[in-house]
Amino acid sequence: MPSLLSPAFLAGLLALVVPILVHLRMRERRTSQPFPSLMFVRRIPHKSLRRRTLQNLLLFSARALALSILCLAFARPFFPVEAGSAAALTGPLGRVVALDVSASMRYEGVFPRALAEAERAIRELQPSDAVGLLLFSDVAQGLVPPSTDHERALAALRRVGAGARSTRYAPALELASEWLSSLRTTRRDVVLVTDGQARALAGAADVALPPGVVVDVRSVAAPTNDNATVADVTVENLTEGERPVAIVSARLIHQGPSPRTIEVTLEVAGRSVEKKSVTLPASGAVQVRFNRAPLPAGPSRGRILLQADALRDDDSFAFLLGAGGELRVVLIDPSPYVSRALEIGEQPAFDVLRRTTLAPADLAGRSLVVLGEASSGAIGAPAAAALAAFVREGGGLLATAPLVGLRGEAAALLPGVFGDTVSRLADRGASLGFVDLDHPALFVFKQARGFDFSRARFLQYRLFKRDARVKDGGLKVLARFDDGQDAVIEAPFGRGRVVAFASPLDGLTSDLPVQPLFLPLIHELARYVSAHQDVPLYYRVGGAFEVGSSRYPAALSPATVVSPSGRKQTLAAGVSAVELEEPGFYEAARGSGPPASVAVNIDTAESDLTMLDQEEMEAALRPAAASSPPVRVATQPEDGARQLWWRVALLSVALLLALEAVLGAARGQNAPS
Amino acid sequence: MRGRPLLDPAVVLQVKDLSFVARSVVDGFVAGQHKSRHRGASVDFAEHRPYSAGDDIRRIDWRLFARTDRYFVKQFEADSNASFLIALDISKSMRFGSTGVTKLDYARGLAACLAYLANSQKDRVGLMMFDREIREFIPPRGGRLEAILRALDAIPDPESGPGALALPLGRAAEASRRAGVVVLLSDLYEEPETAVDAIRALQYRGSEVVVLHVLDPAERTFPFEDVSTFEDLETGELVPADPEKIRAEYRALIEAHIAGLREKLGRDRVQHVLMETSTPLETALRHFLRDRGGAARP
Structure with a gap:
């Protein structure tokens, strides 16, 4: 019929x-x-x-x-004809088997079923039929292009494993469409072997398959699902005495027909620090807060471990502790104001190394030097050379007092010198007559209220004299006094930056340190001068991590990336991003820079095992195959017959x-x- | 006339006061439009003409003779007192209208205007309304205008069955005692020969007959689109017809009918004036008077 x-x-x-x-x-x-x-x-x-x-x-x-x-x-x-009767039809069939290898396919027993179904989809073909094999997650990978060599596809299938990426059907349909467009078989179909995650349908309806192509969905989802996962982790960094501690909170999601009690473990630096027994509601979420956990010095790795269930890959959640955007500073400033300002705050957190004299070794692993009114002996010649090299390679120098007395190469950090002292005692001090609030370091003050730069008074400052031999040296003026003299200047030096005040921030010469804007001003300037970027606690599989920083730019040196499974990857100079494909901790280092850890977890969407059954999937993918039904359809020869029907109908209409x-x-x- | 818009029959005939309608229409265009062609012994001097043998010597202007030494006779505007009969067909076929006004309404308005016009010229005006028989008859006499307008206001319902001209017009001819002007308002749905025979009776006593052939535009164009069953208003007969199919033949037949009437009536020196109900009453009156020679009465 x-x-x-x-x-x-x-x-x-x-x-x-x-x-x-x-x-x-x-x-x-x-x-x-x-x-x-x-x-x-x-x-x-x-x-x-x-x-x-x-x-x-x-x-x-x-x-x-x-x-x-x-x-x-x-x-x-x-x-329509019954499924499985393809052999009875005439004309060769072109088939693309698309196998889902996303993280959710690692649910217990699913992937073996998928392999078996894919194998069946190949073996049921006639020798004259062509078959291609592609794997898909959120990207599609063509494994075996369509050909009549079925054994090749079967052999490739035997080497396939499920990955950790998320699922999307659209890339698979697009690649299948591309392959099938080049086939000249009279019948064409796509066999989609998947667990049928509902979330993966996004964009699939927009894929236009060639006319006559049938999408045959073969669902291999488990009949019932029960899965728990960590959706998110937050870390509150604190200090107990001199010891850094962290309070970790985790949001757990459970998908299952009934409540379940599981054991949840917080692991820091590979050591279990706390275990909790948590009752998960049926198909719901719960927040778990751990006690204060002492942290080792420097960045450390953390994990939340759930009691294993059928999908093990989302039972472990990786994140970083003590590395969440810490800005490492060398402070050479007798003023207590700057020092105190750098002790406050989490965004970013400052790791301050206080010194009265600078030694070249102090610069290792630091990204910012804050230099106040140091005595002339505070920076010797070797240190000055090291400081110049430090800035040239991308480090930052924030001078909270006029830069004077620097020798050697360091004397050239600014395209000019701070000279004569101007006293404004007679007129109750100078104020700031101009502040460049469009400057990236000061932009946050443009829209904020309550920060009045003009209230600060400066009793003394030094005149900055530009070097006539240097055209401008990229010099920028962030602020001027009310008499037009430079108050805060910025100059690039190599790959680094230098920002200098013309008046010391000592609380005596100026009252800027006691103004409300002082703390955010120092923080913003420190962040800007050091080119600091916040480091996320964790990434998701499928995301990208940029290896390198302003101190270790990608263009200059190659980088080495080691994946959680131990796979080593070398990024050539000029390549900065690495795609994260495995859950766990990546180790990345560029040039002589320190190695950085990157925590990676699978996409939370893969833990959502809400599945569409086969009919729902076919209905959902119907628009994708607008000119063909998502059920197995066969006429003889199919395309020609379908076109014939259409043509006969149109001809009849024309005659009438x-x-x-x-x-x-x-x-x-x-x-x- | 200039500057006064013509009155749409469908509008003006909604006014129930026929007297008002007649005054509005007639006074609007008659002023200065025509005068009696009869000049004679009247109080209103018109002109002089040379004396000729047989003229009444009492009309010789002696003062002019004294100045010119020639005989001139004074001429005056005629004191008209002709008989004017309006014969109005009120049969059922006259109740048809496609333009917002039926032929009967239109003819009634026209009759009122003519009566008013004749009365204003001191003619003796009469009215006859008929279908198959005379339904109302007001003999031509002076000062009957009000009675005529009242009669036109209350036209009796026609008898069922087709209208006919022969009987009522024959009786009207018998009843008239002197020659005059007879104006017949009808749609003339009879064979031309029959109609002309009936009209000819009116000329028996030497009366001048004018036929105002009143038709609805739809009767000439047959503009219907849909296949329909047509009902004869006079006989009640039903005839299914496809208008698109028969339109051309119908038009040819009715035009032939009109032409036949005009030819046969013209042969008897009966004036035939075709009037469509979409034509403003003033225009219809003007055409009527012009066709009568521009100075005919009324």
């Missing part, structure tokens, strides 16, 4: 009611048309009326038939419309002008 692909179009047949209603209304009208005298009408023979009625009937029939055929054609009649035109013309000729 023929079926219809788009039976909704049959609703168009209702349009036939319109002319019938018009006809009936006209009949009613016939009974009541008064006229003064019919002495002339009576003389005209009646036969014309009958002929006209007959003509109208033919005309109506032609139009109604044309409309009916058109509706039927749009409803797309076809002859031609007949209608002839009848209409004849009617017009007979009608009076």
